[in-house]
Amino acid sequence: MKLYLQRDTSDIYARYQVCDESGRLKYNISGKRTPSGESLKIYDLNSEVLCKIRGIGFSVLSVYSISCGGESIRLNLAFANGRAAVQFRGISFYVRGDVLFGSYSILDADTAVVCSVGKDFAKGCTQLEVFQQEREMFCLAAAACIDSLAVGRAPALQMT
Secondary structure (H helix, E strand, C coil): CEEEEEECCCCCCEEEEEEECCCCEEEEEEEEEECCEEEEEEECCCCCEEEEEEEEECCCEEEEEEEECCEEEEEEEEEECCEEEEEEECCCCEEEEEHHHCEEEEECCCCCEEEEEEEECCCCEEEEEECCHHHHHHHHHHHHHHHHHHCCCCCCCCCC
16 A cells, blocks of 8 residues: 655644545644654544654654554664664564665564655655555654654755
C-alpha cells in the first residue's frame, strides 16, 4: 500500500495530511511544539486518535516515544557531521538508506522490508510504500518524525 505524506501549513496545529494512492485523504497528523518538546497525534477521518507521538529534541539528538494500539516504541535520531543515525527501541526495526535526503527503508529483524520511503518530487511529498500492514502506523509515525527533523538539514537540490 502506498501512502503520501504531505506537509500541511493551513493550520498552526496541522502538520501533515496523508493520502492513499488514489489521492483520497486517509489520515491527519497534528500537534504542537512546546519548550519541553513536541506532541503529535495521527487521526483517522473520524477524528479518532490512532497513534500518539511525544518528542524531546536536543541539539544533535531527538528522542520520540510512539504509541499505537497498546504497543509503544522509542525512536532515537542523532545528527552529526552531515550524517544521521536512527535507532529503534521496543521493536526490531532498522533503517537502511539516507534519512537526510528522505530515501530509506525500514527493515525488521529478519531484514525484510517493512516500508520504503522516498521523495516524490512531482507531487511535492514523501511517499511511503508499506509492505507489512500491521506496522503501518509505526512506519507513518517514524516517517513523520524523520521528515520533521530532516527539513532544513539536507542541502537543497538545485535544478537548472
